[in-house]
Amino acid sequence: MAGHSKFKNIMHRKGAQDKKRSGQFSKLSREITVAAKMGLPDPDMNPRLRAAVNAAKAASMPKDNIQRSIDKAVRGDVESYEEIRYEGFGPGGVSLIIEALTDNRNRTATNVRTAVNKNGGNLGAAGSVSHGFDRMGLISYPASAGNAETVFEAALEAGAEDVSSSDDGHEIWTAIGDLHEVARTLEPVLGEAEGAKLAWKPQTMVAVGESEATTLFKLIDTLDDDDDVQTVWGNYEVSDEVMEKLG
Secondary structure: OEOOOOOOOEOOOOOHHHHOOOOHHHHHHHHHHHHHHHOOOOOOOOHHHHHHHHHHHHOOOOHHHHHHHHHHHHHOOOOOOEEEEEEEEOHHHOEEEEEEEEOOHHHHHHHHHHHHHHOOOEEEOOOOOHHHEEEEEEEEEOHHHOOHHHHHHHHHHHOOOEEEEEOOEEEEEEOHHHHHHHHHHHHHHHOOOOEEEEEEEEOOOEEOOHHHHHHHHHHHHHHHOOOOEEEEEEOEEOOHHHHHHHO
16 A cells, blocks of 8 residues: 555645635535435445435535435435436646536536537546546545554554545545445544545556646636536646646
């Protein structure tokens, strides 16, 4: 297991993007409701729901909102959401995987395609870029959970496959089938995780310059503003120097 890897999972841009709350609660509510509808409405008995609730708590979503989202599924008072994955390319040849939860496939497809085309990218066929990613489990912890060595040792003991630590926090990677068991094992040691979900880990990274990064981040921000888009994964790597210039 490669500890302290320099790999930076790019789920979204750090900094200002992390602080962006607009539309976030609606996405979290949708995931909670779908997870509760697909399994038991008890987070302790439903790993996907537990991960969704933990992510909502990490985003400071009020408890009442979380419970209302679960109650909607219990009552059956919920739209029929479909999980869709789009694959394509962004500026600089960056590979992107866009995951959505939608009650209107045509609307979402049009919005995603428009956002990508207007910001230097293009969508590809299913499987066009996902072969360059590994499907894994990802457990996220804040930097305050412990230093890199402490988290690495705890993750190793829990059965994780890889760990990436930075000033932004810790990312613990697991095999798909081990995700929730590793998360449960880590909780008494490191506390409650910020998130535990299935993720796409790039096999190779693409260095992105300043002009490409500007357009790429605009694309990601546009996608993130769409209520149907849950997560955007990419294989891009932006140097600290470029990030400083971009502010």
